[in-house]
Amino acid sequence: MPRAGGGFTLNGQKRWSTMAPVASVLLVAAHDGVDADGRKRFKLVRIDARAAGVTIQRMPPTKFVPEVPHAELQLVDVVVDSGALLPGDGYAEYVKRFRTVEDIQIHGAVLGYFLGAARRFAFPDTVVERAVSAVIATRVLASLDPDAAETHVALAGTLARDANLLDHSDAHWEKVEQGERECWRRDRKGFGSVAGELREARRRRAWERLGGDVTR
Numbered sequence: 001m002p003r004a005g006g007g008f009t010l011n012g013q014k015r016w017s018t019m020a021p022v023a024s025v026l027l028v029a030a031h032d033g034v035d036a037d038g039r040k041r042f043k044l045v046r047i048d049a050r051a052a053g054v055t056i057q058r059m060p061p062t063k064f065v066p067e068v069p070h071a072e073l074q075l076v077d078v079v080v081d082s083g084a085l086l087p088g089d090g091y092a093e094y095v096k097r098f099r100t101v102e103d104i105q106i107h108g109a110v111l112g113y114f115l116g117a118a119r120r121f122a123f124p125d126t127v128v129e130r131a132v133s134a135v136i137a138t139r140v141l142a143s144l145d146p147d148a149a150e151t152h153v154a155l156a157g158t159l160a161r162d163a164n165l166l167d168h169s170d171a172h173w174e175k176v177e178q179g180e181r182e183c184w185r186r187d188r189k190g191f192g193s194v195a196g197e198l199r200e201a202r203r204r205r206a207w208e209r210l211g212g213d214v215t216r
Helices: 093-122 125-142 149-168 168-173 178-193 196-210
Strands: 008-019 025-034 040-048 053-058 070-080
Touching: 008 025, 008 040, 008 196, 025 093, 040 070, 040 093, 093 125, 093 178, 093 196, 125 149, 149 168, 149 196, 168 178
Parallel strands: none
Antiparallel strands: 008 070, 025 040, 053 070
């Protein structure tokens, strides 16, 4: 992010930028030199997706939720003013927290969809009850500090518990219309596998911060 006449210019590229093909605003984690210990500093920058120097190249659909588009971004001397910088440390306050917040929000959305389908297609009451409980637990998680180790431990337990609910409810999807059933089963496999290693590393770090033994 070299300075340019009081503002900044951005250069770089990023693949798999989710929703970029349909976005009007892009949030970019930009490298901003190094700190006193030699570690990279980052700032989060808001830029217009139509700004000069921004190229958004749509990527092929993925096998997992292909309805959600991705793109490769190319930024070449994109000029932004200082007002485009979001406050705070770009890594600690945005990038580091993103995975936790994303996991909670997406998990809540999946549960909400599952609960809706369970009601529409008359899944057993016990399944609906467990789904309602899972939704409420996820809502509570969303209100917690995303930096806290306790939040990460609770999230790991929630994801594992709810995966069991969804796995054991698979037979009930035979009641669902074929197209919707096939989409659910196609995408259901990906929810637990995408970024699974990062989640496991986060869980282990959380236990280490709490001073507990790390076990599977």
